[in-house]
Amino acid sequence: MQIPTYATREDVKNALDSKATARNDGQIDRALAAATDSINGLCHRTFYPQVGTRSWDWPTATGGRAWRLWLDDNELISLTSLTSGGRTIDLADVLLEPNASGPPYTRLELNLSGSSSLGGGPTRQRDITAVGLYGYRDDVTTVGTHTGLNGSATTLVVDAATSAAVGVGSLLRLGDERLIVTGRSMHDTGQTLAGAVDQQVKTLGIPVADGSQFAETETILVDTERMRIDEIAGNTLIVRRAWDGSANAPHEAGAHVYAPRALRVTRGAVGTTAAVHSAGSVLRWDPPSLVRQLAIAEAVTGQAFEASGGARMLRSGEGSSERTRDSGALQALRDATYTAHGRKARSRAV
Template sequence: MTTLPTYATREDVKGALDFKQSARADRQIDRALHTASRGVDALCRRRFHPELAARSWDWPNAQRARPWRLWLDENELISVTEVTTGGDVVPPEAVFLEPNAYGPPYNQVQLDMSSATAGWIGGNTHQRSITITGLYGYRDDETTAGVTVGTLDSAAATVTVDAATSAEVGVGDLLRLDTERVIVTGRRQAATGQTLAADIDAQAKTVLVPVLDGTEFAVEETILIDGERLLIVDIAGDSLIVRRAWDGSTLAAHTTGTAVYAPRTLAITRGDLGTTAAAHTDGTSVHLFAPPALVHQLALAEAINILLQEQAGWFRTATGGSTSREATLEALTALRTQVYDALGRKARLRGV
């Protein structure tokens, strides 16, 4: 089965609902996120993540388009690597992706009418006469999260990353290492090489955690000391300012010299979305795919709704005074409408 990314992460859901860490909860959240993300795709009638692929079309076909135009419909393009028609490669300069004024995504491919390849042609039969190899999807927007730590061979199932990446990346995210795309499926604790520089007590108000070197950590990164997880909200020199007992863990006292861990080892699937697994050097940049903000928000909201509905046996109620009634989803419905209006692929009449 093809592994697909989610448009929000396990960590996003836990932060919103304060889910206690457990393998069962993780599976439940991941399932809800996949359902929610594919639901957003279905609502908008497009896939928002990029995928490298070669796809084919018949020619002539039922589109009734001009002989130089091919409508892509749901097969929207971000960029093109190669186009063939009737078995012949079309020169790149003769390929126009449209609408060029505001794409990607591009919903049609046109041939330059002034070129030698001024129209699509069939092969021995009309079937699959046109093949377009390229990056399909809505957009390929990325941010640079950080870098890898250590080398990575083409068969490795985990990758270790730096503090900046650990703070930015979550389970379900789509990453790019060089030309390879990978999807994060889990996280494991890794030694940071740092220890506590002083004792800290078991009081929630004690939020200053002294370490040997504060530059080895990042804001929004989760750390593990003994059995307690802590969320870093700020860093002042060699002191981490944290939220205690994070992720459902238990508040506890810790002594000087205790090792500090962080979930910097990422379990990944390799060679995803049409790419090929490859070796990567130490310090390879980690690029994080960023779906549109509204898509992220709706995927998160849908996943939270699924989880809460499951907990309530799919009959959530809202209590008011001495009465209770089934909870309405007006805010979620409004968000769905907003996302579709802004990002949904609208129907097109096949005229030309």
């Protein structure tokens, strides 16, 4: 199963000031996958949400209370259905705990004033089955809109805001379906240059027909030159020229403007099912800020490690103290992430 990463390829490239090539994109993707696995191991939990069906033995089989089920590493964000002994449990009788701080919820209990009960199956094994959304939290941000998607398409066309706000590795939600962004390609924005642009580096104002059709930080392509939008003033885009390894070039009035708004996506990700979607909002899942920052730092370190063949070269004038300081800063970020979000050991109460 393909999983999202806790930072995007674009996050790491910006941190490295790395230009786009198929080679370094692959290195970054591997480093991000490794960083995500490392963070899961460090914190003893999985942060991204996933729809699933999971089963447990009746708790009295392990000396527990008949009305309490510890979820252990199967932390819940929300519960869709619960059965025990082949009987459906009324969700009104289910208490997700700890209610003061969850999600994530680490146990569920039956309301002792209700009529529901656990157990009753032919054996204690896998007597209880819960369908729900598992993970740490389902924090999402509406990042823009899309043009619609049929049940099998793997390319999602989005607007400027979404293009600027998502990257390779992002986990998106359209309705009840979740999708993972696996690539981005240029798509005609329908906009053209409102005037000619010379090739001088100092020429940073790019006139377009309608500046409202773009977003800050979005990358655009005119002819063979890529530019990053730093600011928008009316119908003028204030850009960084020759972005992402491209070269300055002159452009004629009327030249078409492209942007990476065609997203290649994995459909029906993290336990969901592919569906038909009419044009609507795009929601992006957001990991905790410390988790995202650590993922970027781990991926930067991992990419540099791979690029150097496993040996980090000292920069000019650098000594062992600089290397120690670098590793110490990364370890401090790991410690802070674990303190804030790590799943701590608990004593099982019976």
